[in-house]
Amino acid sequence: MIYEPSDDTYLLMDSLPNDTKGMAVLEVGTGSGIIAEEIVKRGAPFVLATDVSFEAALSAKSRGLEVVVADLLSALSDRAVFDLVLFNPPYLPSSPRSNSEAWTGGIGGWELSFKFLAQVKYHIKPNGKILMVLSSLTSERILKACADLGFAFERRACRDFFYESLCVYEFREQRQGIPKLL
Numbered sequence: 001m002i003y004e005p006s007d008d009t010y011l012l013m014d015s016l017p018n019d020t021k022g023m024a025v026l027e028v029g030t031g032s033g034i035i036a037e038e039i040v041k042r043g044a045p046f047v048l049a050t051d052v053s054f055e056a057a058l059s060a061k062s063r064g065l066e067v068v069v070a071d072l073l074s075a076l077s078d079r080a081v082f083d084l085v086l087f088n089p090p091y092l093p094s095s096p097r098s099n100s101e102a103w104t105g106g107i108g109g110w111e112l113s114f115k116f117l118a119q120v121k122y123h124i125k126p127n128g129k130i131l132m133v134l135s136s137l138t139s140e141r142i143l144k145a146c147a148d149l150g151f152a153f154e155r156r157a158c159r160d161f162f163y164e165s166l167c168v169y170e171f172r173e174q175r176q177g178i179p180k181l182l
Helices: 007-014 034-041 054-061 111-120 139-148
Strands: 024-028 046-051 066-069 082-087 124-135 151-160 165-173
Touching (some): 007 034, 007 124, 007 151, 007 165, 024 034, 046 054, 082 111, 111 124, 111 139, 124 139, 139 165
Parallel strands (some): 024 046, 024 082, 046 066, 082 124
Antiparallel strands (some): 124 165
16 A cells, blocks of 8 residues: 555655765655655765655655665664655544555554654754654644653744644754754
């Protein structure tokens, strides 16, 4: 199953840095690969994409991307660190029997994001950042977890829809003397 570009995809794309020259970039859950492809166009010399779906990985690979089939960051070596990590997670709540991984983030909608946050802090360079899409359906719980895990965060973009708001947040590892909310 491939998550095709949608409103959340384009919100993240609009939040990407204009110049990624010299950056090592990871996109987790790449889906079609459109975001990773845009990062390459913006000059990043090393871009890696992951997706749990083999079909999605093939789609991204067809765009000329380096892709690994993996559950989040599970296939990465401890030495794999990045300047920028991008994640547009599935965030809709699901039933325990749901198999629509491209849209659901766990029973509460936040579990997959928690798992990502626990893994990503080992793969971000000092002064590196994470851009992540959050839904108003789950954002409060996820932002609290980010603060508890030692991330400072700032809302970069937001768009309101009929049933939710989607926002892109920038996360950085908390350093002494920096407030949790930038």
